[in-house]
Each structure stands twice: as structure tokens, then as C-alpha cells.
Amino acid sequence: MLTGRKYRLELSVEQAMLAEMVGSICRTVWNVGLEQQREYRRRGRSIGYVEQCRQMAEAKADFPWLAEAPSHVLQQVLRDLEGACRRHGPFRVRWRSQRRWAPSMRFPDGKLIRVEQVSRNLGRARLPKLGWVRFRW
Template identity: 65%
Template sequence: MNYNEQAKQLADAKAEYAWLAAAPAHVLQQALMDLDRACREHGAFRVKWRSARGWSPSFRFPAGNKITVEQLGRRWGRVKLPKLGWVRFRWSRAPGGTIRSATISRDGRQWYVSFL
């Protein structure tokens, strides 16, 4: 099983399940690429799967050219993410340079965005 086979299966699954089609395609493809890389580096049966208890969900938007960041005020900004739209966040510091990707992660009850 490699990325190409899984990408074909993902296309079939998106046609069958509406909730999967609603998710951004870039995020799903990036998750498959990460899984393929982990299986190639460690072997399919030696990949360390996270437990549900100690796992905090996160997902990455790899298309930096489709991400728009605006500062709304001194403390707040907003980012436009594909299929999610505008998401408001607390502005801690200005992103320097060009944005290559954005990672959304959760810690406890709070969601965080970080830019690369």
C-alpha cells in the first residue's frame, strides 16, 4: 500500500461519503503523504499509532498560496483557509516572509494556528 493507491481509494471514498467530501482535499492528501512517509521510514507494522487518550488532533493546510492572513486589530487577526473560510485568531506576532503552510492543532479545549 502506498500513497498512489490510497489516493485512488480516497477519491472513491469521497464519492461515497458526503462527510469526507466536505473536508478540504489538501488536508486529506497531506495526511496520506504523512502516513506513507511513516510507513516507508519505519515499516508498516512498526508505525507508532497514537492512543486516543494522549492524542491532540491537528491537521495541516499545505497550500500556502491559498492562505490569506489579515490583522484586524492590535490583538486579533483572521486567516482564510480553504473550505473553512475566515477563522479568527489571537495575533501574537506578525508572520514574517511568505506563508508556506498552516497547522491547526488542539490542546485541551483551545485550538491554535501556527504558520510556516
């Protein structure tokens, strides 16, 4: 199973472009969510994960590019942000800059990922919106 480890995926050109775009969307969601956390804190209030997810779902209607990323990946970004803000405070959490941060994403729901062993050393996984992706077992 893929849980708990980092695997180097072998992506096609189309998959690599899509993964890069989803990673950029995740970075944007992190930065907007962080600014929202900071703004609420300046007003003496706080905003939680559930409210930010609700607002992100509403924002998908106004910004269709948000819908190009899997929803549960974006929700995981907000969950990670909430944890970071809870541990360190929103003003100590850093922005994810395009130059310093490598695009990445996490698929939290293992039920949506199908994994098959192709050979002794190779496997493949079906990832939401990316399709079948090969990796070294």
C-alpha cells in the first residue's frame, strides 16, 4: 500500500502538467487560507476548517479553475493549514512561495486510490483526476 511513504511517480507529460497545476492550486489555497486566518485573528476572531471548506466550495462557482483539483486534496490543504496555525499561530506560519516551495499534494482518502503491482519492482496507482501512474515498488 502507498500509505506513509513517499514514492517517486513516473508521470506522462500530460499527467506532469496536471500535477503541476494541481500543486499550484494547492499553494494558492494555502496562501489564501492563511491570509484569511490572519485577517480573522486581527479582528479577534477565528475561522475553522469546516467554515473554510464551506467557503472554498462556494468559491468554486466563481473560480472554475479550483474545480480542476480534486476536492479532497484541497480539503487536506486546509486541514494541514489549520493544524499549522493551531501549533504555531497564523502569523508564524509561512506563505508558500512559488520559488521556495515545490508543488505537492496529498490524497488523504485511500479508498479512492487503486494500487496494483505490475512486476517485482514496479507498481501502478490510479489517482483521482490523474489516472494510472507508475512507480517503483
